[in-house]
Amino acid sequence: GESVGLHLPTLSVQEGDNSIINCAYSNSASDYFIWYKQESGKGPQFIIDIRSNMDKRQGQRVTVLLNKTVKHLSLQIAATQPGDSAVYFCAENYDSGGSNYKLTFGKGTLLTVNP
């Protein structure tokens, strides 16, 4: 099988700056996407979701953009804070008939916020 590196992509930003985390998803038929945040020693925590009939969705300090043409998802965090330091995962769902609960996760990006 394909070898996979052990090192996560990393993004280092200064406190107060905006962060953009990118994700390339695999299945052009996927119709639902989620961003999760995972702090050290904890399970993933839901941040924001978006369905394939939307291009953009905003939450509190976060925005998710979906580009279906190039199968790309991004998470924008405004005014990044030290508490935002974590690993961020995108996940996709494709309802193939009876499996609308199954998520496929990306490998994650480590965000480090410098004070």
Added chain:
Amino acid sequence: GAGVSQSPSNKVTEKGKDVELRCDPISGHTALYWYRQSLGQGLEFLIYFQGNSAPDKSGLPSDRFSAERTGGSVSTLTIQRTQQEDSAVYLCASSYQASISYEQYFGPGTRLTVT
């Protein structure tokens, strides 16, 4: 209220031994999921339970892995004859119902180390 809990938080075992990992989902959640997270990787779906329906075992990597959910609540993931490649964090999640429309809440995970 209480979130998803998992025990033990850490488990070190010798190669060839069996291990049992426990998950207590959020009360009232009918759907329960197990994932595996290897070092620097995203989450890999293992198995899913929904009420009294037959579980979806499609993600289990080998017949050494099995899981039960007793009484529609607590779940146990068992790994027989552990191998070093089984070393990972095992995460459990639960949701109100088995649909992507319902958020999956994750536990803190069990870190398994096979020596």
